[in-house]
Amino acid sequence: MFQFEVMARDGRARTGRLITPHGAIATPAFVAVGTQATVKAVSPEELREIGVQVIIANTYHLHLQPGEDLIEELGGLHRFMNWPGPLMTDSGGFQVFSLGAGKEHGVGKIAPIFPEEEAGLHDRGGHFKARGTPLVRVDEEGVEFISHLDGSRHRFTPEKVIQIERKLGADIILVLDECTSPLHDYAYTKEAMERTHRWAVRALEEFERTADGRRASKQALFGIVQGGAYRDLREASARFISSLEFQGFAIGGSLGKSKQEMLQVLEWTIPLLPEGKPRHLLGIGEIEDIFAAVERGIDMFDCVAPTRMARNGALFSREAEAFRLRIRNAHFKADPRPVEEGCRCYTCRNYSRAYLRHLFEAKELLAMRLATIHNLFFLEELMRQVREAIRKGRLAELRKEWLSGRTKPMLSSPEP
Amino acid sequence: MFQFEVMARDGRARTGRLITPHGAIATPAFVAVGTQATVKAVSPEELREIGVQVIIANTYHLHLQPGEDLIEELGGLHRFMNWPGPLMTDSGGFQVFSLGAGKEHGVGKIAPIFPEEEAGLHDRGGHFKARGTPLVRVDEEGVEFISHLDGSRHRFTPEKVIQIERKLGADIILVLDECTSPLHDYAYTKEAMERTHRWAVRALEEFERTADGRRASKQALFGIVQGGAYRDLREASARFISSLEFQGFAIGGSLGKSKQEMLQVLEWTIPLLPEGKPRHLLGIGEIEDIFAAVERGIDMFDCVAPTRMARNGALFSREAEAFRLRIRNAHFKADPRPVEEGCRCYTCRNYSRAYLRHLFEAKELLAMRLATIHNLFFLEELMRQVREAIRKGRLAELRKEWLSGRTKPMLSSPEP
Numbered sequence: 001m002f003q004f005e006v007m008a009r010d011g012r013a014r015t016g017r018l019i020t021p022h023g024a025i026a027t028p029a030f031v032a033v034g035t036q037a038t039v040k041a042v043s044p045e046e047l048r049e050i051g052v053q054v055i056i057a058n059t060y061h062l063h064l065q066p067g068e069d070l071i072e073e074l075g076g077l078h079r080f081m082n083w084p085g086p087l088m089t090d091s092g093g094f095q096v097f098s099l100g101a102g103k104e105h106g107v108g109k110i111a112p113i114f115p116e117e118e119a120g121l122h123d124r125g126g127h128f129k130a131r132g133t134p135l136v137r138v139d140e141e142g143v144e145f146i147s148h149l150d151g152s153r154h155r156f157t158p159e160k161v162i163q164i165e166r167k168l169g170a171d172i173i174l175v176l177d178e179c180t181s182p183l184h185d186y187a188y189t190k191e192a193m194e195r196t197h198r199w200a201v202r203a204l205e206e207f208e209r210t211a212d213g214r215r216a217s218k219q220a221l222f223g224i225v226q227g228g229a230y231r232d233l234r235e236a237s238a239r240f241i242s243s244l245e246f247q248g249f250a251i252g253g254s255l256g257k258s259k260q261e262m263l264q265v266l267e268w269t270i271p272l273l274p275e276g277k278p279r280h281l282l283g284i285g286e287i288e289d290i291f292a293a294v295e296r297g298i299d300m301f302d303c304v305a306p307t308r309m310a311r312n313g314a315l316f317s318r319e320a321e322a323f324r325l326r327i328r329n330a331h332f333k334a335d336p337r338p339v340e341e342g343c344r345c346y347t348c349r350n351y352s353r354a355y356l357r358h359l360f361e362a363k364e365l366l367a368m369r370l371a372t373i374h375n376l377f378f379l380e381e382l383m384r385q386v387r388e389a390i391r392k393g394r395l396a397e398l399r400k401e402w403l404s405g406r407t408k409p410m411l412s413s414p415e416p
Numbered sequence: 417m418f419q420f421e422v423m424a425r426d427g428r429a430r431t432g433r434l435i436t437p438h439g440a441i442a443t444p445a446f447v448a449v450g451t452q453a454t455v456k457a458v459s460p461e462e463l464r465e466i467g468v469q470v471i472i473a474n475t476y477h478l479h480l481q482p483g484e485d486l487i488e489e490l491g492g493l494h495r496f497m498n499w500p501g502p503l504m505t506d507s508g509g510f511q512v513f514s515l516g517a518g519k520e521h522g523v524g525k526i527a528p529i530f531p532e533e534e535a536g537l538h539d540r541g542g543h544f545k546a547r548g549t550p551l552v553r554v555d556e557e558g559v560e561f562i563s564h565l566d567g568s569r570h571r572f573t574p575e576k577v578i579q580i581e582r583k584l585g586a587d588i589i590l591v592l593d594e595c596t597s598p599l600h601d602y603a604y605t606k607e608a609m610e611r612t613h614r615w616a617v618r619a620l621e622e623f624e625r626t627a628d629g630r631r632a633s634k635q636a637l638f639g640i641v642q643g644g645a646y647r648d649l650r651e652a653s654a655r656f657i658s659s660l661e662f663q664g665f666a667i668g669g670s671l672g673k674s675k676q677e678m679l680q681v682l683e684w685t686i687p688l689l690p691e692g693k694p695r696h697l698l699g700i701g702e703i704e705d706i707f708a709a710v711e712r713g714i715d716m717f718d719c720v721a722p723t724r725m726a727r728n729g730a731l732f733s734r735e736a737e738a739f740r741l742r743i744r745n746a747h748f749k750a751d752p753r754p755v756e757e758g759c760r761c762y763t764c765r766n767y768s769r770a771y772l773r774h775l776f777e778a779k780e781l782l783a784m785r786l787a788t789i790h791n792l793f794f795l796e797e798l799m800r801q802v803r804e805a806i807r808k809g810r811l812a813e814l815r816k817e818w819l820s821g822r823t824k825p826m827l828s829s830p831e832p
Contacts, residue, residue: 036775036780038775038778040781040782042782043782043785061778065774065778066749066773066774066777070749070750070770073750073752074752074768074770074771075752080771080774081771082767333486334486336489336490336491350460352490352496354482354486354490355490355497355498357482358452358453358481358482361482362452362454362477364452364454364456365456365784366456366457366458366459369781
């Protein structure tokens with residue numbers, strides 16, 4: 001019931017579709033983050049109207065609350081959250097990282113500390129905290145951690161995570177990995193990567209063991225490439241993980257100390273992944289990064305940015321600096337225009353900047369919904385343009401249309 | 417452009433329609449509270465689908481934020497908030513009361529202190545605070561008050577409130593009144609009532625003065641009957657206010673120290689109001705109260721109860737005690753049923769109690785939306801049944817179907 005077809009290429013970029021038991025995903029695709037079995041502030045119908053194709057929920061969060069047994073009993077995650085389309089579950093590896101090394105080192109997937117909201121872009125779950133005591137212990141067997149909700153003690157093993165994800169029932173599920181920090185040294189990053197490899201093998205075995213008749217073709221398992229920002233480790237990990245019988249591959253973990261390093265990680269890794277399988281970049285989704293990743297052959301990525309930014313009143317706009325229109329700015333107090341001229345989203349078709357600003361100032365719940373709808377639509381519109389540009393062989397032009405003249409230094413394009 | 421027709425009667429209850437420039441309202445009607453130019457947690461389209469006919473926004477709140485000049489500049493309140501249907505604005509009298517005597521006495525419209533959520537039922541604006549220092553000074557000219565937002569000083573006069581409401585542009589607007597506390601004595605209640613009467617005359621004059629060509633028939637002005645829980649005062653107020661050229665009448669202010677006293681206020685007042693004009697009961701909306709008020713001839717009422725309860729996780733259900741299903745109760749953890757069996761609202765058609773409970777536990781925004789949709793739908797469904805029952809002369813039976821066997825003592829029916 002899974003099939004991945006590449007339909008057109010433009011350089012290393014490709015567009016195609018990933019068919020799942022709950023529908024096809026046109027790639028490159030943005031995966032909306034629905035950590036706790038809901039994309040914050042919006043309904044499934046709104047997501048459909050926006051054009052969202054696939055949602056990623058979180059195994060760590062759903063295991064703690066409300067629990068995978070409950071969700072299975074109620075018919076699985078699709079039915080529980082009323083989302084009939086394709087679903088993914090992240091493994092919890094990043095959450096464990098956030099509670100552990102991420103907390104200890106006070107960093108996200110990329111080391112330099114961004115403003116809070118920016119850091120959020122690299123947070124796969126939403127529980128990134130300031131520097132502090134790690135709440136995690138990793139050993140060969142798995143990882144022990146303290147719940148952020150009630151301080152209770154839990155253990156994840158590669159097998160346990162597969163068992164949980166089987167119960168949740170998402171279409172695409174991810175293996176448990178150990179996500180290292182950009183501040184970890186070579187030796188530790190290598191040790192963690194090797195452990196992640198052994199865990200990948202165990203996860204696959206558990207995935208096959210639990211593939212009874214009913215479940216056999218209903219879920220696809222993706223492996224995760226680790227190795228930090230070290231070239232030989234990333235290459236070794238890409239080679240090893242892609243030698244296993246996964247149905248797709250994700251690139252996870254520390255992506256270095258700068259965006260430049262992140263791009264290097266992609267350049268080292270992607271050429272070693274099989275052509276015929278989908279590639280997911282975990283937790284990355286700035287507009288510049290989307291172009292850079294797609295140009296290097298990424299098919300899917302997830303990111304909390306559009307939804308978290310929205311809730312903070314930062315709305316996507318091509319006219320604004322760094323694509324962010326700060327709607328609470330007094331400047332918009334009496335502005336009758338929509339957030340973005342010409343945007344066809346529900347928010348822009350019906351509401352003024354002045355009204356949105358009022359809702360944020362008045363702390364009204366509708367503010368977060370309208371902002372989230374706009375940001376997701378904006379990103380989906382970008383993805384539609386990206387897919388079309390690849391089909392027409394004009395991705396580089398589209399990139400220029402979107403990014404030229406930006407104050408942020410443009411990321412370098414890949415070698416031709 | 418305004419017309420009120422009574423189409424059927426059942427005892428003193430009546431059903432009909434109130435035609436406004438933005439559409440007809442079938443009465444008896446529930447008016448959804450949209451204090452800050454949004455009904456908390458839901459969109460205008462959802463309100464339409466639910467069957468909400470009319471929204472009441474608040475002059476006090478909108479004057480402070482974002483200001484009536486801004487709303488006028490942006491095309492008026494309907495366009496600002498994207499609600500094409502009938503709109504009302506409350507005058508701010510109750511908010512002034514809440515900041516003043518209500519705050520000093522620590523009471524709402526009915527004196528005995530209910531649990532917080534219950535007290536909310538009687539709060540027309542949402543800013544009811546614990547007992548404290550009054551922030552209001554009333555004199556003949558008007559009322560001076562301190563903004564709850566920033567401590568700035570403001571003055572409302574009957575004329576000023578009409579000017580604000582002209583700019584906001586709601587279909588039905590209310591005069592400024594002085595809302596007394598159930599703990600005020602006879603002398604003060606009488607003094608305040610007489611001032612409210614003089615204010616009513618001034619408001620009408622200002623309303624006529626500002627009725628230029630464009631505005632002449634676009635808005636209807638309702639007077640407000642005051643007089644506390646004192647029979648002679650309520651009767652005097654009903655006679656005086658109904659002698660003025662208002663297009664409708666609201667019953668406001670203190671409704672006594674018990675529900676029994678509230679019903680007496682209705683019994684004293686309503687028979688003195690003209691038959692051919694609509695009657696609005698301000699800030700009341702418990703299910704028992706709806707029946708009691710409709711049976712006594714009330715056509716409209718507004719209440720924050722359904723929306724505020726929803727946000728607190730109290731969902732309307734005919735099966736539950738006091739019609740409130742506490743969705744956060746552990747009892748519902750794995751309950752696959754909808755909130756209310758047979759309910760046709762969006763929430764009940766698509767989500768289980770278990771999912772709703774999860775959303776509340778996980779503090780997800782969708783929780784409040786789904787709960788609000790259900791509660792408003794439940795109340796609108798009740799109103800549809802009430803209107804039909806009046807047409808069929810079976811309101812008493814409907815009341816029994818809804819209220820018999822309830823643990824709360826039933827309110828007495830009016831004299832036949």
